[in-house]
Amino acid sequence: MSHIHQGFWVFGYGSLMWRPGFSFVERRRARLDGFARAFCLSSVRYRGTPERPGLVLGLDEGASCEGVAYRVAREHAEATHAYLREREMVTYAYREAWLPLTLHPEHAGETVEALCYVVRRDHPQYAGGLDLEAQARRIAGCRGPAGPNADYLFNTVAHLREMGVEEPALIALEARVRAHIAEGCTDEGT
Template identity: 55%
Template sequence: MNEFWVFGYGSLMWNPGFEFEERQAAHLFGFRRSLCVRSWVHRGTEERPGLVLGLDRGGSCRGVAFRVTPEKREAVVDYLRERELVTHVYKERTLPATLSDGRRIATLTYICDRAHHQFAGSLTVAEAASTVSAATGKSGHNMDYVRNTLAHLREMGIRDHWLEDVGRTAEGLYARASA
């Protein structure tokens, strides 16, 4: 069977932006979810970058896989390239994932390019929270991105302690700045 699946680990989980036929929890190995990409478009600007998630090497990542009908494949790939490859901080890859029902599938996945100048690497909670609390881009405030991601992870029963700490710390900074 020649199925087409897309793996989401961040905003694609809660805002895919494309039509799909099936949505399932999925697990991808060899990469981990990381708030490691400086956002100059969607959640920040070049002057005041935000932070968004990337898949960085090592570990594994629980997320969502979306099955797309063959007739929608080309349109979905075009849409995802426009959305994810704006500044080319992500690389498009086909990687294996395991669905919640046990099936192994190939997924279209976007991983971070560690050599790209927008790659933020490993940040401390304080560094990440300071960035998240102050950045806004064309898709809204960086806080909303982190809140939405954390809410969706909770709904799926996924704990990301580091991202939760960033969210709590950023909320405090954001509240103080807004007061």
């Protein structure tokens, strides 16, 4: 907890990239090694419901993940941490971890320790291992209180493009989801 009181860095790899929801003093592109961004978590609160779970991103085992590092000032640290816990730890499908991030080369490859929300593979909402088609059907057909599951994917891919990050797996998934929506196949079972 000592990290929190001094101010801290937090890593965004999904909706935190395009909707952080907290005050920060710096925002930098960053890379996390040892984890990959993956649609591996059933969403029963934001992008789906308990009856029809959507699918959202988690940091799962993998090579690396490009995203955004935010530096939170000391005076906002405790409130920001409380906000993040309320947002990310709703069902405890993530665990909080302090991991080293490499800031983008324009920042001389500086390494900082950051708060990261890593998916828990032992949690009932873990949905790793779904193939592209299963992911696409689920994302195209689900919505929750935060809106259509597809919007979550589209916003993430758009933000990565703005950053100059190309993830072939996400681009392929986006294409399949758009095709399902265009065909009117927005029901997981069709």
